[in-house]
Each structure stands twice: as structure tokens, then as C-alpha cells.
Amino acid sequence: MDSVSPWLVILGMAVVTVSTRLIGYWVLGRYQLSSRTQSILEAVPASVLTAIIAPMVLATGLAETLAAIATLLIAWRLPTVVAIVCGVVVVVLMRNVF
Amino acid sequence: MPPSKTAQAGFTAALIDIFPMLIGMVPFGLIVGTMGKQAGLETWELMLMSSAVFAGASQFIALDMWTTPLPxxxxxxxxxxxxxxxxxxxxxxxxxxxxxPSLPRYIFLCAMADENWAMAMRRAMSDRTLVVSYVLGVTVPFYLNWQLWSFLGTQLGDLINDPAELGFDFVFTAVFITLIFGFWKTDKRLSPIIASACVALIAQQLLPGTWYIFVGSLGGVAAAALTYKRKDDAHG
Structure with missing residues (x-):
């Protein structure tokens, strides 16, 4: 293993990463999907995004949790950009408090 | 609308949607570039990684593991x-x-990241159509932006030590919250979101690294499968 060049490792990383990007599409893109499968796939985006942010929102600290709630409440009524900016401002303020 | 107008509208909408993500990526690109240099990579090697792998989280972890001899x-x-x-x-x-068409389709797939994928899915699920200009508009600028900032990171060294201090790390969380809210508005299913969050939190405690993302996502998908009812056929 001593002699593996960096670019070879980088190439290996690229091969496995591009494979993950293509495999799901190739395997499921071939078939005419049943409405059951489609309904399940439509739950994927929210599931993936929720899994990514769950630890940050729920298990980091009070600042992050409150900022997340603020973002959600603002997004309910106001434009998305306003919600995002307010969320970031709240987290910065709260981090200086806690 | 004539095709060229539709294309332009799609591209403009894409730029507006992806813009906050471009800003949010700046510190992370700089950090990846800096980390690469500190790990002993040449500039071209780091740029090979940013362009061919193009996956922020895995790049951070790889550079963190980058020791001699290379594991x-x-x-x-x-x-x-x-x-x-x-x-x-x-x-x-x-x-x-x-x-x-296959060229934009494969450009999107090969440069698929959480952010541009989420924007494309939101567009597809709310409008029911996905045009080439929108798909390329969220993908190409996002890809080039990562190359630019990781390159500047290799050149400028450690300008931003702690993205958390300025709240940059929360940009993604905030954007994702608004996206999840958007998906919920069209989809109306809460169970996959709750299941995904619970499973991700438990998995993060029990499993190493970022397994919680995959396992949590599977939890959400499982909840969708379990709560599927045939009446969904009406709009599915």
C-alpha cells in the first residue's frame, strides 16, 4: 500500500462516487414504475434532506434547534430567502448567547 | 411561450434557486482547498478531486484521513x-x-449533489415538468462554483477558520428546512420526515461517520412504503 499515488486514490474516490450517482438511476430508470413505487420515491427527497440535517437541528444545541424552528415558521408565511437569512441571523445571535 | 423564452425562464429560475447555495459553499470550498494543501496534495491533485469526485462531505473526510502511507x-x-x-x-x-436529452441528463447525474438534486426534484414535483435549462442552471453554476472556491482555497490558505462563527454552516440547514417544507406542501406526508429524523438521530449515536444519512433516508422511505394507501393512485 505504501506506493499508492495520490492521484490513483483520487481516481478511486471518483469511480465509486460516480457509480453511486449512476446506479440508482440505471436500475430504476429502466422500468415503468408502479404508482406504489412512484409514491415511495416521492418520499425520498424529504427523507434524505431530513436525515442530513436532523443531527444539526435536533442534537447540536438550543441555538440550532431554535433557529430551525424560526426558519420553518418564517417560511410558512414569507419568501424562502427571508426565512433562510433570518435562520442564519438567529443562529449567529443565539450562538453568542448560549 | 416560445422555446427560447421557456429556456431562459428555466435558467433564470434555476439561478435564483441555487444562488443561496453558491454563497453557502464559499467557506467550504476555501476549507477543502486549504485542507488539501495542508494534507500535502498538489494543487492539480486537489482540483482533480474537486472536479472528478465533486462531493464535499466525502472530500473533507478523505482529506482528514490523508496520511503517509495513504490508507x-x-x-x-x-x-x-x-x-x-x-x-x-x-x-x-x-x-x-x-x-x-442524454447529454444534460448525464451532466446532471454525474454532478449530482444534495443541493442541485433537491432543487431539481422540487421543481419536478411542484410543476411536474423539468426542462433542460433548469436542470443545467442548478447544476453547472453549482459545479463551477465548487471548483472556483476550492482552487482559491489552495491559493489563499486558511482565510476562514471557523464557518460556524459566521453561521455559514447553518445556510445549508436553513435551505434544507425550506426545501423539506416545500416537499411537504406538495406531498402532505409527515411520516417519512418524522421517521427519517428519528432513525438518523439514533443512527448518528450508534454508527460511525455519516452512515446516519443513508440509514435515516432508508427509515423515511420505509415509512412511506408502510403508509402507502391505494388512494394515492389518484394523484400518484
């Missing part, structure tokens, strides 16, 4: 685990991008 299999294996969620993402995108 090649461990790095490649970890990269695979961190990026496994792409399999689900590609599968979910399949019905929406199938109709696109």
Missing part, C-alpha cells in the same frame, strides 16, 4: 459509504429526468 482502501471505502445516498437520489430522480 487507499479506507479512503475509497469511506467515500463509498458517505455517498451511498446518491443511489436513492438517482432512483428518485429517474422518472423526472428520463425524458431529457
Amino acid at each position: 487507499a482502501l479506507a479512503i475509497i471505502g469511506t467515500t463509498l459509504m458517505v455517498n451511498l445516498r446518491h443511489v436513492l437520489m438517482g432512483a428518485a430522480a429517474a422518472p423526472h429526468i428520463k425524458g431529457l
